[in-house]
Amino acid sequence: MTEQQLPSWADPSVSPASLDAQGVSRRGLLHRAGLFGAAFALGSAATPAFASASPAHQKGFGGEDPRLAYLVGDHHVHSVYSHDAKYTFSQQAQAAARYGLDWMVFNEHSNFGHAHYGAALEHQEILKARAENPRQLIFQGLEWYIPAAEHCTIFAAPGPHEVDLLTQFELAYDGKLLGYTDGAPDNANTARNEAHAVKAIQWLAEQRRTGYVDDVLVLANHPLRLGIDSPHEMRNWRDAAPEIMIGMEGAPGAQGAAIPGWRGATSIRGEYENKPSANSFTGYPTDAYLTYGGFDWATATVGGLWDSMLAEGRLFSITTNSDNHRTVFDTWKNGDWQPGQNFDNTGKLPDPVDTDTPQPGSDFWPGEFSRTHVGVTRYGYRAVMAGLRAGRVWLDHGHLLDGLDVRLKRDCDFGRGVTLGGRLRVRKGEKITLYVTVTTASRANPQGILPQLAHVDVIRGAVRGPVADRDSWQAPDTKVVETRDVSGRTGTYTLRIPLTAGDESFYVRLRGSDGNRHGAGYLGAAVDPHGPIAHEPGNGDPWADTWFYSNPVFVDVQR
Numbered sequence: 001m002t003e004q005q006l007p008s009w010a011d012p013s014v015s016p017a018s019l020d021a022q023g024v025s026r027r028g029l030l031h032r033a034g035l036f037g038a039a040f041a042l043g044s045a046a047t048p049a050f051a052s053a054s055p056a057h058q059k060g061f062g063g064e065d066p067r068l069a070y071l072v073g074d075h076h077v078h079s080v081y082s083h084d085a086k087y088t089f090s091q092q093a094q095a096a097a098r099y100g101l102d103w104m105v106f107n108e109h110s111n112f113g114h115a116h117y118g119a120a121l122e123h124q125e126i127l128k129a130r131a132e133n134p135r136q137l138i139f140q141g142l143e144w145y146i147p148a149a150e151h152c153t154i155f156a157a158p159g160p161h162e163v164d165l166l167t168q169f170e171l172a173y174d175g176k177l178l179g180y181t182d183g184a185p186d187n188a189n190t191a192r193n194e195a196h197a198v199k200a201i202q203w204l205a206e207q208r209r210t211g212y213v214d215d216v217l218v219l220a221n222h223p224l225r226l227g228i229d230s231p232h233e234m235r236n237w238r239d240a241a242p243e244i245m246i247g248m249e250g251a252p253g254a255q256g257a258a259i260p261g262w263r264g265a266t267s268i269r270g271e272y273e274n275k276p277s278a279n280s281f282t283g284y285p286t287d288a289y290l291t292y293g294g295f296d297w298a299t300a301t302v303g304g305l306w307d308s309m310l311a312e313g314r315l316f317s318i319t320t321n322s323d324n325h326r327t328v329f330d331t332w333k334n335g336d337w338q339p340g341q342n343f344d345n346t347g348k349l350p351d352p353v354d355t356d357t358p359q360p361g362s363d364f365w366p367g368e369f370s371r372t373h374v375g376v377t378r379y380g381y382r383a384v385m386a387g388l389r390a391g392r393v394w395l396d397h398g399h400l401l402d403g404l405d406v407r408l409k410r411d412c413d414f415g416r417g418v419t420l421g422g423r424l425r426v427r428k429g430e431k432i433t434l435y436v437t438v439t440t441a442s443r444a445n446p447q448g449i450l451p452q453l454a455h456v457d458v459i460r461g462a463v464r465g466p467v468a469d470r471d472s473w474q475a476p477d478t479k480v481v482e483t484r485d486v487s488g489r490t491g492t493y494t495l496r497i498p499l500t501a502g503d504e505s506f507y508v509r510l511r512g513s514d515g516n517r518h519g520a521g522y523l524g525a526a527v528d529p530h531g532p533i534a535h536e537p538g539n540g541d542p543w544a545d546t547w548f549y550s551n552p553v554f555v556d557v558q559r
Contacts, residue, residue: 004379005134010027010069012036022402022443029405033069040069042378061425065407065416065422069375071373072103072367072371073105073372073384074321075219075319076321076322077092077366078107081119081349082109082114085325086325086326087324088352095324096365099366099368104366105140106141107141110176113343113347117345119140121347142155143221146175146197147175147193147197148181148193149228149229149230150226153219154204154216154217155216156215157213161213169204173196173203178196197233198236201245204218205244208243215385218246219246219247220247221248221252222272223296226277226280227280227281227284228279230471231308231470231473234309246316247315247319248299248306249318250295250306251291251370252271252296254269254323255294255362258538258539260540260541265538266537268290274289284473292533293531294546295532302479302522305473308472308475310463311462311467311475313554317551318395322365325361326362332353335352336350369446369542370395372393390421392419392551393420393421393550394420400547404438404510404548408422408435408555410430410431417435421551421552421553423555425558427557429500430500431499434458434495434497434553435495435496436456436497436510438456438493440491441453449543452514453489454516455483455513455515456510457482459481460481460506462478462506463504463554463556464504479528480531501555507553507554509549514544514546518531
């Protein structure tokens with residue numbers, strides 16, 4: 001593979017005059033991180049080991065983290081190599097570059113045509129694109145139909161076996177290809193199906209452990225869309241191999257589904273338009289099948305499913321992405337098949353045709369609306385995967401922010417503290433401070449709106465260890481503990497939020513929005529006084545209701 005080059009905004013040989021406003025802003029953030037130029041190309045010597053460490057194995061107090069730059073990406077993009085999408089590989093890659101993405105994952109749907117033909121064909125396009133544009137990080141992935149559950153993104157680091165890994169996995173472990181989906185007439189064995197999903201994740205982890213591939217990651221997609229990803233299944237996947245099964249989509253794609261007057265009066269952001277079925281987890285309320293400020297109920301509910309997993313003291317990351325199949329207001333349609341051809345015998349849809357008339361669709365282009373920001377010490381494929389594994393992740397919709405840097409420090413220390421995904425070790429009763437550095441949007445977003453952040457919420461939850469009931473979806477001791485009004489503030493500024501370590505370990509995470517739509521959270525105003533709320537069906541303009549979320553920082557209280 002061609003040697004990777006820095007993106008333009010990080011390359012000293014590229015004049016600042018040739019960058020747009022956001023590129024200039026990102027270069028400024030890189031300078032402040034001390035990683036500009038060669039420092040970013042070669043990486044930081046301060047990079048820690050990224051395997052999850054148990055607090056019991058950590059000694060001393062405080063914590064260390066490297067200087068970070070944040071790369072913007074999308075792990076859920078489809079092309080003509082998925083049976084239900086329509087864009088060429090190059091159309092998607094060009095759109096990602098146009099909207100400022102540094103990295104992206106093509107995770108095509110599992111299908112016999114894909115396994116036998118499409119994956120290899122797409123791999124050749126990816127190799128060519130990597131060589132022709134070494135500034136863009138393009139991963140090949142797979143959207144796995146999880147036995148007994150929903151979908152997952154799976155992607156590997158570039159290498160000689162990346163496509164072989166995916167196709168071997170697809171044929172041996174995909175729920176749709178095997179018929180291992182709950183409710184199938186001849187394969188309704190839920191226990192068997194769930195066990196096969198665990199075996200699948202363990203197999204992937206073994207390929208990484210033995211060096212068949214350098215790295216591989218797994219993320220659950222749109223977890224509450226159908227309500228069939230039960231809490232115990234999600235815990236089982238995580239526990240099977242926490243070094244690769246790192247999290248879930250905090251917000252799904254299809255964010256344009258409920259633009260007023262577009263798809264219909266019942267449309268919901270994310271296409272979360274389902275009701276409980278016979279295969280759904282019975283412990284979820286009917287409100288779990290909606291999105292809130294565009295975010296999945298599992299993430300948007302303070303004290304809900306995501307918090308119940310974090311309250312066990314183990315990192316479980318969230319992301320957001322486009323899940324792009326068909327872009328809103330786009331004029332392209334699928335091309336026509338040649339006689340005798342179909343997806344099963346080609347693995348690739350015919351190239352699309354421009355009609356000059358808007359076609360049905362719910363999605364935005366990669367990077368146009370949904371963005372996942374990953375903290376890295378250098379530019380490259382493995383750096384992105386290491387940052388995701390370490391949990392150095394925050395997300396935004398509508399280009400709400402240019403930058404976010406989070407540090408949690410003991411007041412008695414002069415070091416950098418720890419950042420998102422990290423663990424700070426403190427004494428009982430010790431004073432600590434959360435430093436939240438915000439860089440506001442420097443330019444209008446693709447909708448022509450200059451986003452303005454209105455508030456930052458600090459959410460705190462107690463860490464109580466593994467739950468007795470693995471189907472629990474509530475963390476009763478998690479709530480919003482502080483809200484900072486930042487209306488009208490622009491540029492780069494730092495919020496300093498004092499915290500005190502009590503008797504037990506805890507975590508903190510952040511959330512904020514443009515302030516346009518909020519109300520009492522699902523578990524009540526005492527838990528979340530102004531959280532995201534569900535929109536009226538058919539009336540969910542995503543650009544008018546934008547949020548950011550961050551991963552947690554853990555505080556381990558040592559007695």
